[in-house]
Amino acid sequence: MRKFLTTTALSLAMLAGAAQAAENVEVLHWWTSGGEAAALDVLKKDLESKGITWTDMPVAGGGGTEAMTVLRARVTAGNAPTAVQMLGFDILDWAKEGALGNLDEVAGKEGWDKVIPGALQKFSKYDGHWIAAPVNVHSTNWMWINKAALDKAGGKEPANWDELIALLDNFKAQGITPIAHGGQPWQDATIFDAVVLSLGNDFYKKAFIDLDSATLGSDKMKEAFDRMTKLRSYVDDNFSGRDWNLASGMVIEGKAGLQFMGDWAKGEFLKAKKEPGKDFVCMRFPGTQGSVTFNSDQFAMFKVAADKVPAQLAMASAIESPTFQSAFNVVKGSVPARTDVPDTAFDACGKKAIKDLAEANKNDTLMGSMAHGHANPAAVKNAIYDVVTREFNGELTSEAAVKELVTAVEAAK
Ligand code: BGC
Numbered sequence: 001m002r003k004f005l006t007t008t009a010l011s012l013a014m015l016a017g018a019a020q021a022a023e024n025v026e027v028l029h030w031w032t033s034g035g036e037a038a039a040l041d042v043l044k045k046d047l048e049s050k051g052i053t054w055t056d057m058p059v060a061g062g063g064g065t066e067a068m069t070v071l072r073a074r075v076t077a078g079n080a081p082t083a084v085q086m087l088g089f090d091i092l093d094w095a096k097e098g099a100l101g102n103l104d105e106v107a108g109k110e111g112w113d114k115v116i117p118g119a120l121q122k123f124s125k126y127d128g129h130w131i132a133a134p135v136n137v138h139s140t141n142w143m144w145i146n147k148a149a150l151d152k153a154g155g156k157e158p159a160n161w162d163e164l165i166a167l168l169d170n171f172k173a174q175g176i177t178p179i180a181h182g183g184q185p186w187q188d189a190t191i192f193d194a195v196v197l198s199l200g201n202d203f204y205k206k207a208f209i210d211l212d213s214a215t216l217g218s219d220k221m222k223e224a225f226d227r228m229t230k231l232r233s234y235v236d237d238n239f240s241g242r243d244w245n246l247a248s249g250m251v252i253e254g255k256a257g258l259q260f261m262g263d264w265a266k267g268e269f270l271k272a273k274k275e276p277g278k279d280f281v282c283m284r285f286p287g288t289q290g291s292v293t294f295n296s297d298q299f300a301m302f303k304v305a306a307d308k309v310p311a312q313l314a315m316a317s318a319i320e321s322p323t324f325q326s327a328f329n330v331v332k333g334s335v336p337a338r339t340d341v342p343d344t345a346f347d348a349c350g351k352k353a354i355k356d357l358a359e360a361n362k363n364d365t366l367m368g369s370m371a372h373g374h375a376n377p378a379a380v381k382n383a384i385y386d387v388v389t390r391e392f393n394g395e396l397t398s399e400a401a402v403k404e405l406v407t408a409v410e411a412a413k
Contacts, residue, residue: 023053030085031085034245034272042324087296087298087374100302135298144260153167157281168234180256188385189385216405248268264332284356292365294357301316387408
């Protein structure tokens with residue numbers, strides 16, 4: 001009897017061990033700032049409550065450039081993580097390589113087709129099959145202003161380019177850094193998204209979505225670069241290489257007037273216990289109201305051993321739950337990836353983001369972000385980054401940048 005009990009206890013323990021091993025996800029991501037980590041914690045805790053353990057694989061570097069390099073090495077070594085935070089065209093590139101798993105079982109059962117917008121499905125499905133679980137929708141044409149500094153400047157939100165420049169001059173006169181910026185290619189490109197969009201929806205679409213040479217080489221594109229040069233004159237001397245969240249910190253602390261950044265910046269303000277409307281102001285980059293350049297973080301699910309698939313599917317299902325979508329995105333600064341999540345729990349900026357997204361979708365003014373991998377595959381994106389950064393740092397004149405842009409994009413296509 002005793003022996004029987006011991007054997008039973010042993011096999012039960014072994015079974016539990018096996019179940020635990022199966023109920024684990026290894027997740028590669030670049031959510032390492034304070035606000036991002038807080039949002040990630042919502043996901044970790046949600047999975048833990050479902051008995052799924054989390055092996056963390058963080059790779060610092062905003063926009064995910066470094067994370068994608070590490071991922072390539074892992075997959076080449078035959079050791080793909082279970083799930084990987086990924087943007088737009090990168091997901092499709094991995095799908096083309098046949099590296100991704102299949103989420104159809106969960107997606108079908110839960111009716112994802114009906115609640116996840118087509119603009120996201122374009123990147124979550126390949127060849128008709130679900131390969132990734134979208135977590136959110138961010139957008140890049142935002143501006144985050146220190147409220148006290150804005151009040152000192154008269155309190156009016158700038159409605160166009162000239163008013164923006166007047167505000168930046170006012171910040172300078174106040175003795176603060178007008179623009180909090182980090183000189184990294186993806187951050188320069190994030191500003192370029194907004195600057196190009198501020199010169200017209202059609203212009204943005206023809207340049208970045210259609211990659212039309214005449215538009216890339218136009219006088220208007222020269223104007224976009226001229227605007228970048230002008231903005232460059234308002235950053236501080238130490239901007240080079242600074243991480244984006246440290247730039248957000250400058251606005252939070254009142255050392256800088258504003259930051260041009262996607263709405264993940266809001267996560268930093270919230271983490272610092274700052275309130276929209278009271279401590280900071282969120283608004284669309286002047287001249288881009290009504291348009292949205294979006295990017296969506298998705299968890300691309302890699303082909304993994306059969307015993308790891310249940311945890312992978314459970315993770316995908318947890319991510320798409322409406323309750324999780326609300327809880328996570330409230331903290332992250334983004335908008336739910338489903339259209340049926342109420343905006344009740346969101347602050348004023350979040351409610352605006354949800355409304356803007358729905359309207360842009362309806363009015364055909366919703367476009368993929370060039371800077372964040374939703375307009376073109378990585379090769380083209382990186383070619384554009386290179387020209388934008390060189391121009392921003394004064395290595396190219398606007399005229400030269402326009403010419404380089406045309407040839408670089410042509411070569412990368
Ligand atoms: C991602 C955000 C992230 C930001 C900065 C963007 O590409 O979509 O989730 O917070 O990069 O790291």
